[in-house]
Amino acid sequence: MEERRRILETHLIHHIRFPYVSHHRLKEFLTRNDLDHELVAKLLIETLLCAEPKHKRFPERAYRYRRVKVVRFDRPHPQCIVYFDLRREECAELFPSGRISSQRFQLGGQGFFLSAHCYWDQQGSFHSFGLSVGTTKDSTSDGSTINYEFAARSGPSGDFLSRCRGSFTSTPGTTKGCRNLLGLPWTSFISDDIIFFIDDALHLRVELTIRQPSPPQ
Secondary structure: OHHHHHHHHHHHHHHOOHHHOOHHHHHHHHHOOOOOHHHHHHHHHHHHHHOOOOOOOOOOOOOOEEOOEEEEEOOOOOEEEEEEEEEHHHHHOOOOOOEEEEOOEEEOOEEEEEEEEEEEEOOOOEEEEEEEEEEOOOOOOOOOEEEEEEEEEEOOOOEEEEEEEEEEEOOOOOEEEEOOOOOOOHHHHOOOOOOOEEOOEEEEEEEEEEEOOOOOO
16 A cells, blocks of 8 residues: 555656546545545645646637626615726637626626627627626516616726616516627727726726516506
């Protein structure tokens, strides 16, 4: 057993490709008697949390779940203000058909998410930056109305300026938004002198308000 452990720890364990090992197998490594548990734990942490694989088998998808900052109000109606920031390089990676979605957030007992995407306008023959808000599939369909307003910070004042607004009836899996949020073709949007990138980041704000249907008379 000692000889087996020595061979495993000195010659073989460093050749194991931990990023491609299943969750079940990783648990087995941590419970094996012929391996030092501290050594295995150290290698797992270094490999999975700290080090990026040098060779990727598959290209990275332009689809991620981004964190958002949410400020909620209960009165007079359920309302929230969501701040959704994207770096310039993240926006550039959306071209020509990529998408970045936010983590889901709650308002009035319903689940929502934001989605930024690169949209192809067939009539105008150009790409543009779009933004949408969606309800999760487990949301309720209670007939309430969702009012939304999209805004973007712009220089030199850095104030948020309203770019799009609308409303829709609460239904699970619904997505609504604006296909050309900033009113620009993609090439102008992503250029270096664009006023919407402040400190090399695009700052978006979304306001949502839930209005319940009026009770029958």
